[in-house]
Amino acid sequence: MAIPLEPLSTPIDLSIDEPDTFTLSGFDLQAGVTYGFLAAGAPDDGGTLPNPDMGIFAYDPSTDTFGDLLAFNDDSTLSADPIIGFTPETSGEFAVIVGGGGDTGTFQLFVAPIPPEM
Secondary structure (H helix, E strand, O other), X not given: OOEOOOOOOOOEEEEEOOOOXXXXXXXXXXXXXXXXXXXXXXXXXXXXXXXXXXXXXXXXXXXXXXXXXXXXXXXOOOOOOOXXXXXXXXXXEEEEEEXXXXXXXXXXXXXXXXXXXX
């Protein structure tokens, strides 16, 4: 089930409990709207995961299949936590996958629409 973004005013607390696994969250996104994603682990005091990475994939919930990797980030320019700005070309459900690079730990996933520049 996809997570609607409008009521998402606080981060989602998540964890990776086994090495070489990932955490998946689904989001309904609208075409032409830019969204900001941050997986905050230990570098940004969002949890204990030392170096998360994050990817955004097309996702078809009716067949539970992933499409192309549309965006990826391992380390932002500010820290070892990934930040992605993503503007989907079509509306629909997208999968956000966070990995731990072989480590385990907790992190917070922040997601918000980014207002257009004035």
